[in-house]
Amino acid sequence: MNRRPMTSGRADRSGQLDTRAKRVLPGGVNSNVRLLAPPVFFDHGRGCRLVDVDGNEYIDYLLGQGPNFLGHAPADILNAVDEASRRGMLYGAQHPLEVEAAELMLDILEWPEQIRFGVSGSESVQAALRLARAVTGRTRFIRFEGHYHGWFDNVLVKMEDGQAVAASEGQVAHHVDDSITLPWNDISAVLETLAAHDDIAAVIMEPVMLNAGSIEPAPGYLEGMREACDSHGLVLIFDEVISGFRVAAGGAAQRYGVIPDLATYGKAMAGGWPVSALAGRAEMMERFGTGAVNHSGTFNASVMACAATAATLRHLINDPPYETIASRGERLMAGLRQLASDHGLDLNVQGVPMAFHAGFGDGPVTDYRSLGRLDAARYNQFTLALIDHGVWAASRGIWYLSAAHEESDIDETLERVDGAMKAAVS
Ligand code: PMP
Numbered sequence: 120m121n122r123r124p125m126t127s128g129r130a131d132r133s134g135q136l137d138t139r140a141k142r143v144l145p146g147g148v149n150s151n152v153r154l155l156a157p158p159v160f161f162d163h164g165r166g167c168r169l170v171d172v173d174g175n176e177y178i179d180y181l182l183g184q185g186p187n188f189l190g191h192a193p194a195d196i197l198n199a200v201d202e203a204s205r206r207g208m209l210y211g212a213q214h215p216l217e218v219e220a221a222e223l224m225l226d227i228l229e230w231p232e233q234i235r236f237g238v239s240g241s242e243s244v245q246a247a248l249r250l251a252r253a254v255t256g257r258t259r260f261i262r263f264e265g266h267y268h269g270w271f272d273n274v275l276v277k278m279e280d281g282q283a284v285a286a287s288e289g290q291v292a293h294h295v296d297d298s299i300t301l302p303w304n305d306i307s308a309v310l311e312t313l314a315a316h317d318d319i320a321a322v323i324m325e326p327v328m329l330n331a332g333s334i335e336p337a338p339g340y341l342e343g344m345r346e347a348c349d350s351h352g353l354v355l356i357f358d359e360v361i362s363g364f365r366v367a368a369g370g371a372a373q374r375y376g377v378i379p380d381l382a383t384y385g386k387a388m389a390g391g392w393p394v395s396a397l398a399g400r401a402e403m404m405e406r407f408g409t410g411a412v413n414h415s416g417t418f419n420a421s422v423m424a425c426a427a428t429a430a431t432l433r434h435l436i437n438d439p440p441y442e443t444i445a446s447r448g449e450r451l452m453a454g455l456r457q458l459a460s461d462h463g464l465d466l467n468v469q470g471v472p473m474a475f476h477a478g479f480g481d482g483p484v485t486d487y488r489s490l491g492r493l494d495a496a497r498y499n500q501f502t503l504a505l506i507d508h509g510v511w512a513a514s515r516g517i518w519y520l521s522a523a524h525e526e527s528d529i530d531e532t533l534e535r536v537d538g539a540m541k542a543a544v545s
Pocket of ligand 1: 238240241244269270325358359361385
């Protein structure tokens, strides 16, 4: 294969497309997260590999920011979507596949009783917060440093001098006051806040912190949170948009054995198709059903979304990839540590093997503040070397694994990483 460096000298088809894209798309992208990655344009993806428009091939550990849990273009999902959508894509009314998809999802998750499908994680989070307010008659919610819950005004924050503040121009700044932002994995911070405030409707969290690091809940933390929510009459919301169907079939609730009142899902649930869901007990969810709480959307539960969801969930039930992904992820993590040590690099690799985190500096990282001690700029530079050596990984340090990463792909990844590390230290 003729690999051209992707991070310099852009006189290539990606470079030409980037010039055109920047004229017609702000920043040349359609999601601000993509401003952080080099402007490579992809021709196709298959299994765990991506091929760009210049013919360069990469082993992919971004997986579309997580959704391609079965790899790119999984045949059973494609066939299901193709077959179903030929009968029409959207009815603005009910169809059998939405019932089938919801039933399958409830079978896998076990604890919830009802589902509402949406299009993006951001929207389903908003539905969860609105429902929690309706149920409790209270307004504010507790959320945590470094946890991401979408781009809408009331949840998009950045940390500045230990304070959560609006992260974007144009954001209604006072919507951030709807929430109190606390350090995660610290139950006493939550208990103190609950003792001082009686207007809290909900606690929302990533039950395993995957947007910033890959940090598991401390032993007893989720249980403590469950107890605190029960004793103060709060709704516990797990944002499982990344962790759902990825860290276990039943997501973090199953992996850690703690059941929330509501949970949001997206990404891994539909093999790459854009769909999200809010799940919960019927007693709460029925408020949507009576019309008391509004949740609407033209594209909710489209034929394609439901076909993709049902096919993906059937795949996960019939051929569960969890043990294989975990063992390949562990091997990759160990391999990265070994290579880093061979090259004298202080690479910290940690977290759950299905979505682990790597960064330069001293570990372990236990919360958002300790994540800040890692050298993000240096890692960002390293991801450019990875890309030049045919490994596509996110500059923020997360490595997503899929069912399509075979043992031989892990071996090849480690060879390529070895080359990237050689280049990084030379
Ligand atoms: N919640 C979590 C935990 C997420 O990781 C994300 C997206 N990365 C969202 C919500 C928002 O989902 P979407 O990008 O589909 O709106």
